Amino acid sequence: MIYHDQLNRIIELKQSPNRIVSLVPSQTELLVDLGLIDQIVGVTKFCIHPSSLRKTKSVVGGTKQIGFEKIKALQPDIILCNKEENTKEMIDKLKSIAPIHISDIYTVEDCLELIKTYGQIFNKSNEASRLVNAIKTEKEAFHSQRSRSNKMKVAYFIWKNPFMVAASNTFIHSMLNEAHLFNVFEDEERYPEIQLDHPKIKEADCIFLSSEPYPFKEKDIEEFKKQFPSKKIMIVDGEMFSWYGSRICKSYRYFKSYFLA
Template sequence: MICKDQMGRALEFGSVPRRIVSVVPSQTELLYDLGAPVVGITKFCVHPEAWFRSLPRVGGTKQLHFDRIAALEPDLIIANKEENERSQIEYLAERYPVWISDIHTLDDSIDMITALGHLLQRNHSATFIAQRISEGFDLLEPLSPPQPAAYLIWREPWMVAGGDTFINDMLRRCGFRNVFEDLPRYPEINLARLAASGCRHVLLSSEPFPFAEKHIAEIREFLPDADIRLVDGEMFSWYGSRLLEAPGYFSQLLQLG
């Protein structure tokens, strides 16, 4: 069996993979929901809890332990272009089949889900998950007209989601216009620049930096009239089966009063 990953790399398998190591949290959760035979995960793969508590951990997404991976004798590693370090994935790809996702939009996520379903011969489950996600987002009613917003992911330095991110697509589908969409990836800013951006909504993510109520007060000194709120980062950035829950969460979030 020959399949291509989202980087266009062709992978050949003599049989369906039976010992999978996942180094991407959102895809680990997807693999669980697909019923895939996963034998190793990262320390950030917190869903599902049953796997987080029981499966061997091979390090962090950007600090993988090659010896731990080797001990698991994987016949497939699931990785991601953005979340994993390129040099580490290249090292692993010389030794094991590595399927790499490249996710920027909801459509990319749907493609990833169905492709993994095909590779793992879990087509029915993958199609069911993909269809339910698509149907959920079809029912989502975005803000109209679009509202200018900023999505913060880090503090010291302050960092936001730029335009070339999956988060940006989620913001767009909610009816938010990312005021930093002209910047790539996750640029650094300061609060003065945030105040000058014209944003009316500031979303503080729960991950990777754990924003809290005290940070709302800090930002409000610069944007006294903005709507500033804490949001569940998994809903905006996990592009696996967590997307089944995202439309319902976004619908509640958009009740801005």
């Protein structure tokens, strides 16, 4: 069987994989929601959904540093990676162990494509179709209500020391658009480092401090308020903006509770 991943790489499989190593937390969650928990043999320490998973599966490292020998010993039939989450050096070395599928996600449509592909690869097409339809339903329900509202301008912080924000050409930027929010850093690329006196921040109605990858806390809100006393500053659930796959169903519900309240 021949498949193409999202980098248009060819993946040849003799049969549907029965032993899966997933090196991307959101993709691990997707596998579980497709009914593939028994086929998962290896995960990262950041694969936290469901919370019990790391107790029953082999933890092979993080998303940037992994135990190659540990993965090799698991004898996987396939290794699931992501262009942004995992390094090229890692992926090149993993090629000698098993076929690798690499995702490349920037939009909800990219996510739906990934779900469908997983459905084909793992013989879970019916489950994948149900999940895709569920996401589309949540998306349409949110947009039908949110379309009447004006877009709030936001600056989305992902890191501290140095401060970094999410700009264009990122999945977070796409999800901000999905939430009908305007990213004041849309003219910049990826995750630029900035100073708090950056002129774009003045344009924002609200400053979002993400719960991940940097775990912003309430004390950070107080620090930002000192510099921006007139702006609304809030901690947002980073998983709802940066995790793709089955998580997106919950994202639209989250947007509804926060931005339609």
